[in-house]
Amino acid sequence: MKGRIIKTTGSWQWVQLDNGTMVECRTRGKLRMEGLSTTNPVAVGDYVELEFDENQSKGSIKIILQRNNYIVRKSPKQGKQRHVLAANIDLAVLISTLKHPAVKYGFIDRFLTSCQLFHIPVLIVVNKEDLINHELNDEWQFFQSTYQAIGYPLLRISALKRTGLEALMKYLKNKTCLITGNSGVGKSLLINRLIPDLNLKTAPLSKFTGKGKHTTTFSQMYPLPEGGFLIDTPGIKEWKLSDVKPRELAHYFPEFMRFMKDCKFQDCQHLEEPDCAVKIAVENTEISPFRYEQYLNIYRELKAVNYWELDD
Numbered sequence: 001m002k003g004r005i006i007k008t009t010g011s012w013q014w015v016q017l018d019n020g021t022m023v024e025c026r027t028r029g030k031l032r033m034e035g036l037s038t039t040n041p042v043a044v045g046d047y048v049e050l051e052f053d054e055n056q057s058k059g060s061i062k063i064i065l066q067r068n069n070y071i072v073r074k075s076p077k078q079g080k081q082r083h084v085l086a087a088n089i090d091l092a093v094l095i096s097t098l099k100h101p102a103v104k105y106g107f108i109d110r111f112l113t114s115c116q117l118f119h120i121p122v123l124i125v126v127n128k129e130d131l132i133n134h135e136l137n138d139e140w141q142f143f144q145s146t147y148q149a150i151g152y153p154l155l156r157i158s159a160l161k162r163t164g165l166e167a168l169m170k171y172l173k174n175k176t177c178l179i180t181g182n183s184g185v186g187k188s189l190l191i192n193r194l195i196p197d198l199n200l201k202t203a204p205l206s207k208f209t210g211k212g213k214h215t216t217t218f219s220q221m222y223p224l225p226e227g228g229f230l231i232d233t234p235g236i237k238e239w240k241l242s243d244v245k246p247r248e249l250a251h252y253f254p255e256f257m258r259f260m261k262d263c264k265f266q267d268c269q270h271l272e273e274p275d276c277a278v279k280i281a282v283e284n285t286e287i288s289p290f291r292y293e294q295y296l297n298i299y300r301e302l303k304a305v306n307y308w309e310l311d312d
């Protein structure tokens with residue numbers, strides 16, 4: 001029998017069958033072995049083949065069907081281990097705020113890199129637009145010019161005040177959408193707005209730090225009344241890149257592509273090399289100097305990690 005994973009918690013998975021029935025399943029030992037290089041062998045969004053147990057109330061997963069795509073990050077706790085966040089995603093919706101909490105550009109640029117690597121289209125959503133006053137106008141201009149200029153669609157919404165939701169819905173309809181972002185940006189409140197009667201838990205930010213409280217603790221997929229699915233995920237503190245080699249990093253910065261071919265050296269890493277067309281474009285601000293800085297930061301980080309892991 002076929003179904004789709006809508007929630008995973010350790011060794012138990014909740015699978016939804018085509019007729020809507022929910023079945024609690026275990027993964028078989030062998031399946032877990034095959035996925036050894038990742039901390040989780042099955043992920044939310046996976047299509048699976050399952051078999052019912054003798055008493056018919058629970059099941060076990062026999063096969064994970066071929067994935068269209070998936071997105072992996074380095075497990076925050078387990079060093080080299082990889083964690084599959086979700087599979088078979090049509091759109092990654094990256095939620096950010098300008099204030100409460102402040103923008104985490106490090107997270108955004110790393111997440112965008114992963115989405116380029118795993119071929120997942122991204123929509124950037126700035127939530128809490130009700131908090132964007134004239135003091136935040138420069139930040140908004142900067143944010144917009146940085147990401148819209150390099151081709152990412154960008155929307156401004158307020159989940160609280162229900163503004164911009166119709167425009168957003170046009171992007172989401174009939175797709176499997178991964179909703180990600182730092183803790184407290186409003187992922188769960190937004191999903192509650194789009195799926196009435198859901199009542200996901202949301203929480204005010206910590207008075208102390210102004211940060212989210214990691215209210216959502218596991219990923220789960222919910223059907224949209226208009227068709228499609230939204231995957232709520234726990235707030236991500238730090239996105240650690242997986243599966244990217246430093247010398248390939250520039251390929252995941254889409255705005256570098258049209259300049260790279262004019263670099264003097266074919267294997268140019270766009271650091272200190274002479275006649276680097278990317279660096280010239282940065283000087284002319286044809287490439288955002290900020291994004292180039294981020295490229296250098298991530299490049300150095302990947303170099304350091306690869307040194308310790310001894311594979312380049």
Ligand SMILES: Nc1nc2c(ncn2[C@@H]2O[C@H](COP(=O)(O)OP(=O)(O)OP(=O)(O)O)[C@@H](O)[C@H]2O)c(=O)[nH]1
Binds near residue numbers: 185189217
């Ligand atoms: N002012 C304002 N507050 C909002 C908006 N959207 C969400 N919030 C508030 O921000 C806080 C955090 O919202 P959540 O939906 O719990 O955030 P989350 O991204 O799911 O957080 P985690 O589950 O911890 O990752 C709540 O107090 C929400 O009411 C908005 O558009 N404007």
Ligand SMILES: [Mg+2]
Binds near residue numbers: 187233
């Ligand atoms: Mg949440």
Ligand SMILES: [Zn+2]
Binds near residue numbers: 264269271277278279
């Ligand atoms: Zn170069």
